[in-house]
């Protein structure tokens with residue numbers, strides 16, 4: 001399976017009387033990582049939920065490659081890490097992670113590698129109630145990766161993860177989805193994380209969400225935490241921050 | 249520590265009981281522990297065989313009833329559109345007092361344990377169905393989202409998430425179901441079996457054998473409670489954090505307009521007639537005892553028959569209504585009084601929850617002995633049957649007053665009485681109405697059983713009579729009428745509930 005674009009055309013969504021998303025149009029390029037940043041409550045989660053086929057847009061068109069979100073979902077081609085880890089409390093960490101493959105009808109190989117990658121060694125047989133919030137979130141990330149999806153939607157996946165672990169995950173996880181040529185959308189509150197992890201940052205306006213600026217992150221090669229000190233990184237970060245401040 | 253204390257309690261109870269019995273030797277309505285023990289020892293073989301028979305039927309009925317409840321609940325989840333019809337039919341069948349379906353099942357099944365097992369199943373399926381539906385629905389949206397992300401539908405969601413998540417709710421239902429199954433089996437035996445504790449109870453009562461009546465009531469209640477305790481133990485093991493749920497019927501959607509509701513009721517009525525006539529024709533049941541809707545219509549068009557039936561109903565309702573109201577009022581009243589002394593309420597709660605599960609019918613013979621075969625005895629049976637579920641539900645409702653509201657009131661230093669009146673009693677109302685609805689079939693069951701066993705008046709007796717004289721037209725008419733009364737009363741309570749809760753809600757808005 002080759003990577004495919006996610007295209008949004010004039011997508012609109014409102015709840016009761018609140019307009020959450022207004023005329024959202026863009027193409028998330030195949031095999032690339034795009035970050036969505038914007039003030040909280042501006043409609044980022046709503047956009048992801050529509051791309052995942054959880055909510056239907058009121059107007060407009062969403063396509064993943066040639067297919068609708070529902071079609072991709074049915075063949076197990078996408079996965080999403082929610083803001084809330086929503087693990088099944090009666091399953092162990094290992095079996096919660098394996099659930100991602102089970103649901104996508106794919107072989108659950110490499111669970112232990114993923115457990116190691118997200119730093120949950122030694123907790124494979126624990127239940128979610130025995131983990132901290134950050135650990136649960138890491139298990140949920142692993143669950144979204146195990147099915148090797150073509151489309152990966154991450155909604156503030158590191159929100160509850162402590163700073164040190166977050167730095168490590170920021171470094172270890174992206175190579176995984178880059179190697180697999182996964183089309184990834186990452187919602188995050190951290191500008192630094194957005195610049196570090198993605199090829200492009202989209203800054204959204206306050207509700208209803210519109211695109212305020214669209215910044216290419218053209219940093220070549222492996223991105224390590226050390227990269228954050230480079231002048232180029234700092235310049236890109238300031239650019240995103242300036243756009244965000246304009247939004248507020 | 250607690251074990252010694254409860255042991256001491258048991259010993260003290262037995263001593264007091266014996267003392268009372270010694271004060272009134274040879275009483276016709278009171279047997280002391282020594283009399284009861286003597287009877288049990290003297291008839292241990294007979295009692296043991298009867299207990300095995302009844303327990304066996306109860307267990308088989310328990311399994312069947314819960315299986316049906318499980319299947320219906322899954323159906324409702326998998327095909328949400330079916331909910332309306334399934335719930336309505338389930339409620340309708342639940343509304344038929346067991347003592348009314350007993351004789352009919354007896355003629356359908358002939359001799360044997362078929363009716364007892366069916367009645368045990370009928371006694372349990374509804375509460376399990378209700379709590380299971382609540383449980384299957386009580387999952388967070390995140391989990392359904394997760395399933396949707398992977399393109400999984402209702403079946404996968406049911407199998408992977410809902411079933412496991414509903415376990416605590418299922419066990420709440422199963423625990424109530426265990427003694428209820430026992431009750432169903434006993435009632436099945438009242439209505440014409442050859443073996444079992446119900447048969448012995450009937451014989452003891454008719455023969456005015458006080459010691460036997462007491463012994464049988466004790467054994468029956470203990471076995472039923474044993475079932476309750478066993479399921480409780482499994483529940484503790486599997487799901488230590490059981491949720492508090494009010495086992496009550498789901499409230500119908502209020503967005504249906506009046507014409508839509510009328511059409512709905514008519515559709516259900518048509519479906520019932522179709523099923524009634526259709527199943528009898530399909531199984532080619534003998535029209536001598538399997539009466540069709542047309543037969544009943546014809547039978548009741550004779551004014552004499554109609555009069556007999558309505559007179560009996562009048563007599564029955566004259567007992568049922570006071571008992572029903574008394575049970576509700578006492579239950580709610582005691583809950584409110586207990587709320588003024590929270591430590592007492594906390595202490596009484598476990599006992600009340602346990603007593604709620606005692607199938608009162610198994611002790612009905614004792615109430616008849618104590619209060620006589622007239623008005624007081626019957627009303628007492630009905631009231632006691634309703635009292636404990638109402639007490640428990642109302643206490644749970646009172647406790648669910650949002651703590652912020654309680655804190656707010658207390659921060660203004662209002663009296664406990666004021667808090668109760670303006671915050672806690674309104675919070676209790678939904679629970680009270682939920683139990684008022686569930687109490688309708690319970691009250692009819694209690695009153696008809698009491699009539700069947702003891703009083704010699706009303707529809708219960710009419711059914712007993714017609715069952716023994718093979719007057720099947722009258723028997724079926726009784727069943728239909730009781731069912732209509734139950735559904736009507738149920739609808740009336742639901743109507744009051746809607747009005748009262750609406751007033752209460754608008755008060756909240758102001």
Ligand SMILES: Nc1ncnc2c1ncn2[C@@H]1O[C@H](COP(=O)(O)OP(=O)(O)O)[C@@H](O)[C@H]1O
Pocket residue numbers: 015016018019020039040041042043044045046047207
């Ligand atoms: N299911 C819903 N019902 C009503 N309003 C909603 C719903 N989901 C989101 N909203 C509203 O839409 C707006 C955008 O929400 P969301 O997409 O969650 O924002 P965020 O950018 O923080 O993820 C918010 O104002 C939120 O209150």
Ligand SMILES: [Mg+2]
Pocket residue numbers: 044045046083155
């Ligand atoms: Mg969000």
